[in-house]
Amino acid sequence: MLEFNLVRKDRRTKARAGLIATDHGTIKTPVFMPVGTRGTVKAVEQRELLEMNAQIILGNTYHLYQRPGVETLRRFGGLHSFTAWPRPMLTDSGGYQIISLSELRKLSEDGVQFRSHIDGSYHFFTPENVMDIERAIGADIIMVLDECPPYPSEWDYVSKSVELTHNWAMRCRESFDRSAPLYNYRQFLFGIVQGGTYKDLREKSVNGLLGLEFDGYAIGGLAVGEPADDMYRMTDFVTDYLPETKPRYLMGVGTPENLLEAIERGVDMFDCVLPTRNGRNSQVFTHSGKLNVKNARFATDESPLDKDCDCYACKNFSRAYIRHLFSVGEILGLQLASLHNLRFFISLMERTRLAILDDRFPEFKSEILSKMKNDNKEES
Amino acid sequence: MLEFNLVRKDRRTKARAGLIATDHGTIKTPVFMPVGTRGTVKAVEQRELLEMNAQIILGNTYHLYQRPGVETLRRFGGLHSFTAWPRPMLTDSGGYQIISLSELRKLSEDGVQFRSHIDGSYHFFTPENVMDIERAIGADIIMVLDECPPYPSEWDYVSKSVELTHNWAMRCRESFDRSAPLYNYRQFLFGIVQGGTYKDLREKSVNGLLGLEFDGYAIGGLAVGEPADDMYRMTDFVTDYLPETKPRYLMGVGTPENLLEAIERGVDMFDCVLPTRNGRNSQVFTHSGKLNVKNARFATDESPLDKDCDCYACKNFSRAYIRHLFSVGEILGLQLASLHNLRFFISLMERTRLAILDDRFPEFKSEILSKMKNDNKEES
Numbered sequence: 001m002l003e004f005n006l007v008r009k010d011r012r013t014k015a016r017a018g019l020i021a022t023d024h025g026t027i028k029t030p031v032f033m034p035v036g037t038r039g040t041v042k043a044v045e046q047r048e049l050l051e052m053n054a055q056i057i058l059g060n061t062y063h064l065y066q067r068p069g070v071e072t073l074r075r076f077g078g079l080h081s082f083t084a085w086p087r088p089m090l091t092d093s094g095g096y097q098i099i100s101l102s103e104l105r106k107l108s109e110d111g112v113q114f115r116s117h118i119d120g121s122y123h124f125f126t127p128e129n130v131m132d133i134e135r136a137i138g139a140d141i142i143m144v145l146d147e148c149p150p151y152p153s154e155w156d157y158v159s160k161s162v163e164l165t166h167n168w169a170m171r172c173r174e175s176f177d178r179s180a181p182l183y184n185y186r187q188f189l190f191g192i193v194q195g196g197t198y199k200d201l202r203e204k205s206v207n208g209l210l211g212l213e214f215d216g217y218a219i220g221g222l223a224v225g226e227p228a229d230d231m232y233r234m235t236d237f238v239t240d241y242l243p244e245t246k247p248r249y250l251m252g253v254g255t256p257e258n259l260l261e262a263i264e265r266g267v268d269m270f271d272c273v274l275p276t277r278n279g280r281n282s283q284v285f286t287h288s289g290k291l292n293v294k295n296a297r298f299a300t301d302e303s304p305l306d307k308d309c310d311c312y313a314c315k316n317f318s319r320a321y322i323r324h325l326f327s328v329g330e331i332l333g334l335q336l337a338s339l340h341n342l343r344f345f346i347s348l349m350e351r352t353r354l355a356i357l358d359d360r361f362p363e364f365k366s367e368i369l370s371k372m373k374n375d376n377k378e379e380s
Numbered sequence: 381m382l383e384f385n386l387v388r389k390d391r392r393t394k395a396r397a398g399l400i401a402t403d404h405g406t407i408k409t410p411v412f413m414p415v416g417t418r419g420t421v422k423a424v425e426q427r428e429l430l431e432m433n434a435q436i437i438l439g440n441t442y443h444l445y446q447r448p449g450v451e452t453l454r455r456f457g458g459l460h461s462f463t464a465w466p467r468p469m470l471t472d473s474g475g476y477q478i479i480s481l482s483e484l485r486k487l488s489e490d491g492v493q494f495r496s497h498i499d500g501s502y503h504f505f506t507p508e509n510v511m512d513i514e515r516a517i518g519a520d521i522i523m524v525l526d527e528c529p530p531y532p533s534e535w536d537y538v539s540k541s542v543e544l545t546h547n548w549a550m551r552c553r554e555s556f557d558r559s560a561p562l563y564n565y566r567q568f569l570f571g572i573v574q575g576g577t578y579k580d581l582r583e584k585s586v587n588g589l590l591g592l593e594f595d596g597y598a599i600g601g602l603a604v605g606e607p608a609d610d611m612y613r614m615t616d617f618v619t620d621y622l623p624e625t626k627p628r629y630l631m632g633v634g635t636p637e638n639l640l641e642a643i644e645r646g647v648d649m650f651d652c653v654l655p656t657r658n659g660r661n662s663q664v665f666t667h668s669g670k671l672n673v674k675n676a677r678f679a680t681d682e683s684p685l686d687k688d689c690d691c692y693a694c695k696n697f698s699r700a701y702i703r704h705l706f707s708v709g710e711i712l713g714l715q716l717a718s719l720h721n722l723r724f725f726i727s728l729m730e731r732t733r734l735a736i737l738d739d740r741f742p743e744f745k746s747e748i749l750s751k752m753k754n755d756n757k758e759e760s
Contacts, residue, residue, distance in 0.1 A: 038708045039701070040710045042710065042711060043712065045712065045715065067704065067708050072700065076680075076682070083701060084696045084697055312427065316426070316427075320448070321464070324419060331714070332423065332424070332425065
């Protein structure tokens with residue numbers, strides 16, 4: 001069983017500060033997990049992730065299964081060793097990518113058949129072989145195979161999907177329990193609550209999972225296009241059902257605002273491609289809102305991306321220089337913007353945790369959000 | 381006058397070990413200078429250049445004049461400050477890029493008119509305004525405006541070109557002497573020997589320059605497509621005319637073999653895009669020859685790019701991992717390969733210097749070259 005130490009519960013909200021113990025180190029929550037889809041957090045070096053205090057990073061089962069492939073990962077002793085990442089890792093199950101990337105997928109009770117988006121080859125993912133693949137990848141925290149319905153979806157469709165996802169969760173649990181880690185450290189299994197924006201289906205999904213005693217619970221199927229209020233409402237609803245003694249992970253979320261709102265509603269863990277993807281497109285997160293550093297108005301701006309940031313980019317370079325790099329198409333521009341954005345998210349989580357521990361989370365949250373919103377308006 | 385301390389002359393060859401003193405630090409020669417065309421060494425961070433012991437980097441006048449432009453550079457106190465690079469810098473004059481990149485160039489005695497390859501705008505470079513631009517960029521070592529004839533060129537063409545280049549060198553010298561640095565450190569001016577592969581023209585060019593008393597002398601117009609033997613022959617010929625008390629710079633050269641051959645012929649300084657450009661194309665330099673790390677035979681290779689290299693990539697990652705990064709198109713692949721290749725060139729120069737100081741340069745050179753050649757054969 002994964003050891004989760006609930007260090008502090010906020011008096012006024014559902015916000016929590018905790019500690020998740022893995023064999024690659026203890027994770028302080030709330031935590032933002034940089035996404036390293038194919039064994040690298042895009043344009044950022046592993047030592048830079050350590051430097052910015054990334055506590056845990058993600059890998060993606062669908063992508064890693066295809067390249068470098070399970071055989072290579074096994075031979076190298078897993079993804080930690082292959083990528084030289086010493087801290088905890090988490091892998092999603094690939095379910096989401098099968099839906100969004102692969103061609104000609106065929107969903108059945110047994111599993112999902114799909115064609116690779118790379119070479120068109122046919123593959124079949126079942127709860128059982130996904131567990132095998134995630135064993136081979138060897139992340140500390142691994143996710144069950146689920147189906148993530150698009151938004152919007154009819155109640156009938158989501159209802160069937162919740163049933164399928166539940167059956168798959170059971171089979172994952174069984175398969176996980178029958179198997180052992182391939183490397184000399186423990187792995188932990190998280191269930192995923194689905195149910196779209198329907199409270200009754202969310203309730204059914206979460207209650208079904210609770211009987212399976214997962215090491216942690218993810219909330220899936222959100223941040224797929226629904227209004228933010230629905231995301232918050234569903235999150236708030238689901239966390240009321242989740243045990244206090246287990247970590248809670250809101251998958252694929254989100255903006256700094258999304259994170260703070262979800263933390264207020266009891267979430268501990270987040271992952272999102274936003275910091276790196278936006279960084280590669282010259283979109284930078286700052287304490288006074290987002291900015292597009294490629295904008296001509298930064299051409300002679302001597303200030304750093306964010307004067308309150310302690311990252312390598314902000315400690316050394318001006319907006320004007322980074323703007324120049326983007327405007328001439330130099331790779332260093334996206335390296336610096338990606339690095340900065342990730343540090344911004346991680347630092348935000350560090351300070352959120354301190355605020356929870358100091359019993360000032362609601363004040364911290366409204367202060368941060370009001371600063372960011374002000375400048376967002378100036379920006380547009 | 382630039383202070384050049386000739387620390388050691390090889391007994392058996394023309395190889396030299398020296399020290400070039402600039403206000404941003406002393407450069408140990410022989411030296412390889414990474415190319416930072418547009419204010420960044422492609423895909424490599426400034427702190428990584430420091431870490432790999434890059435002593436001096438290049439900037440390109442043609443590119444920097446266009447973007448970010450002279451006004452921005454002036455406002456920021458020069459390129460050192462704009463790019464946060466604390467060590468010495470060198471700028472070429474842009475002559476070479478005008479020929480190779482710009483459209484509709486018109487060469488006249490007065491200067492060269494060209495259209496920007498970016499926006500088609502018209503510009504006119506003269507020896508005088510190139511000195512102004514290089515003052516604004518503010519590199520420690522700046523180059524005169526020259527014309528670099530393509531290879532092959534007729535004697536008549538090269539002869540006229542040498543004359544033009546000489547007149548421009550005189551005007552650069554005068555303009556440089558009449559002007560002062562814009563920032564609070566000294567700049568030094570290098571002349572450029574031209575003359576193609578014609579000994580008589582090389583002799584004429586070098587003798588003309590000697591009268592102008594430059595701080596150092598570059599050999600230009602080589603590595604433009606001529607056979608390596610011609611490059612070596614011309615280099616050997618020119619260095620016999622150059623004063624021992626000044627640094628010698630072979631522009632745009634080259635492979636590890638080119639560097640060692642030129643050092644044997646009395647050259648102290650080199651620049652080349654090879655390490656970074658090849659790195660971005662998965663071509664890696666090693667002590668046992670070049671390899672293309674994207675090759676399928678590295679898919680499960682647990683060894684580092686080069687077992688004798690001390691760079692971040694070699695200390696942490698396998699060929700298999702870097703091969704994976706290239707094969708899925710991840711930026712980290714080119715970051716690591718660029719970083720490694722640069723360190724390989726820099727480390728080669730460091731060890732060459734030690735060999736010169738230890739009176740074992742010829743042995744060192746043949747040992748290195750024979751190792752590299754052996755594996756090059758296996759490779760192909």
